[in-house]
Amino acid sequence: MRDAVIVDAVRTPIGKRNGSLSGIHPGDLTAAVLTSLADRNGFDPAGIDDVVWGCVSQVGDQSGSVGRVGVLAAGWPESVPATVVDRRCGSAQQAIHFAAAGVIAGHYDVAIAGGVESMSRVPMGSARGDGQPYPPSVLDRYGITGFNQGIGAEMVARKWGLSRQAVDEYSARSHERTAAAIDAGAFDAQLVKLTELDVDEGLRRGTTADKLAGLKPAFEEDGVITAGNSSQISDGAGGLLITSSDIAAANGWTPMARIHTAVLAADDPVIMLTGPIPATRKALDRSGLTVGDIGAFEVNEAFAPVPMAWQAEIGAPDDVLNPLGGAISVGHPLGGSGAVLMTRLVHHMRDNGIRYGLQTMCEAGGMANATIVELLD
Template identity: 30%
Template sequence: MVSLNEVYLVDYVRTPFSRSRPASRERSAFSEVRADQLVGYTLRNMFEVRLKDKVKPEEVSEFGVGSSFPVGKQWPYAGRNAWFSGNMPYTVPSVFFDRACGSAMTALDHGIMMLMTGYGDIYIASGFEHMYQEPMSPDLQHNMSSPKHLIVPNPDDNNFWYRDDIDIMTGFSMVQTAQKLWEQEADHIPIERMAQLGVTSHHNAAKALDEGFFKGEIVPVMGHKEGDLNEPVLYDYDLPIRRGATLEKTLSLPVVSNPGFRGGYKNKLYKKKEYFEKFGTKTGTITAGNSSPLNAGAATAMIMTKEAMDSHNMKPMAKILSMGWASVDPSVMGRGPVPSTEMALKKAGLKAEDIDYWEVNEAFAVVVLNFIDHFKMPEETVNVKGGAMAIGHPLAASGIRLPGTLARILKEKKAKYGCAALCCGSGQGVTLVIENTEI
């Protein structure tokens, strides 16, 4: 029987998450900073400040990085752009990963398995996204008749996206995947419940900010004042947090999704009258109040084998217990974290009730609430420092932020087990289960 090495999370750092407004350069606080530079800031902070004189960059076995849109200014150059942006040595190999929002957690998975099997002893994983410089609107003209509205093209056009068995076109619109999930679960996830989760997320994040919790994981980044390119501002907090969030305000925000009787799906799911009778509304239900915003940001984590950790006199943030990944129908991609978490819990030999705290990515409130209802865990154990609806969701970067923040929560709460999970565009899910070794 093969003996696997124990692997530990030993450090984690991230940038603040800015608000990205693709139509406004001036209002996007990080518009003048490249995505790979954001990773570079985390790498330099990790080696020059947090781990100074403990670990040298040249000791790293490999660097893995993920992004959801590896195009344009986010071109990864096999991960080397981000690594070199931190002035790191060329002797360390790098690799790039793409699993949409789960890209960086997948990079971390790769490193975990690499260290477990003895192919290295120190590994760094990063995730980044800059949703101003590379907005969430890739060029879909090829093999699409209408990328703006995601209308299903004529199958006679030899269009390989056309599938009779999968509503894959809906899968290209994250808003519509959330709307479709809500329509399937509306009986126990009412509109008010989604809005309340958004309000709770902002309140929890604001409280954590005031208490100084995030200072333990954020490296400040120089951007500019929102609305003024010429006024530099050093940011050490997440810009999307709204202190004044209320249920009334959140419920009043405009809808951004199409209901099941209108465009947005390959096939209309309901007649207008049927939709109203079933759901009590004539509109969609996904709004800015129950969704994550667009952001720019980066996050980085270092993992080590126990032997390497001990030889460098390092203390663990958490022990990695297990990983999980899974796939679902792309048109309801928000279901992805459920089967990936079932896999991770099984591999860890744990049940949902064994988990003390959860970080479930708030891409959309309906994703988290569906997850909570499936595993029947207390809502107050989920995203206790706020989630992506308040902190932000720079896509791939969230795959590092969630387990990193979770490890810090376990320390603060003196709790043993934590689980971090994300849904992924294209219909997938990724999960990590970690343990606080001090308990």
């Protein structure tokens, strides 16, 4: 039976909204990742069976099948196909799952999986336009007039008893850990160096809980969710080269990690952000591993209460949960975040000799992906 391994993983630095990457078309951000993978690994792009690319807001500058646009922008042969995946915030993580499944099934020999989002050029919600995505049958089922992730984050904070002080302390820690990672060079080997930007742009050094306490709640007048304890709106892309162990060996590639377990789960769509909890439990159950076996967890920091509630339920130690910071400190380019997080995770595992890592992220509709990867020597 074939396996699926990650040969390499790269990402652009993450640019803040209307910042250094806002002038780059998302097709060109995609192309930068594809070109970097080819240059680093010495493959002929004509041998890529598919580019599976995540993107959430597929309108405007992201409307032209942005994965295929990226292939063409990179100057790759016209024979290289691409497809675009939308599982909301988990789009690029789902792209990884699809590429891995294709390799294991023998549909692909070599694939690239990843994603992109330019939230500066295509603002969140653009795809909705003037339409109403939820019919009365759905709204009536839940007795609501619409779904809102910010309100969901407030619901999570209340359910798990997370105070404003606690979520601000977590958020300050995210900035602190990212600053330490950048200063230690932890991201250097994974970054696509762009002329416009060579380091994650959203980091705010010196952030403290006391400083964050001065921000006004964003969704409820007496709520705890602010711009400071939420993920940053941002631009960026990431991608992974995926194949089987046998094909990697035949090409002279040394894989970084094996995709050990890949699962999906879904939960209450109103509170919306709790899906990582059942997804993690499902991944651990299916893999036969325990929390103690996992040396690093990447739980996307959509809002601080998401990883905090997850931790309360799963019981992971502080030092292995988002050890390099996360979306609160550097940003969350929606369709690309799954690949950005996986790139951070596998490089961190390799740099620190960690055998197993687990990544999960909340997604609109109450869904979540969870992926366990195993380090390979």
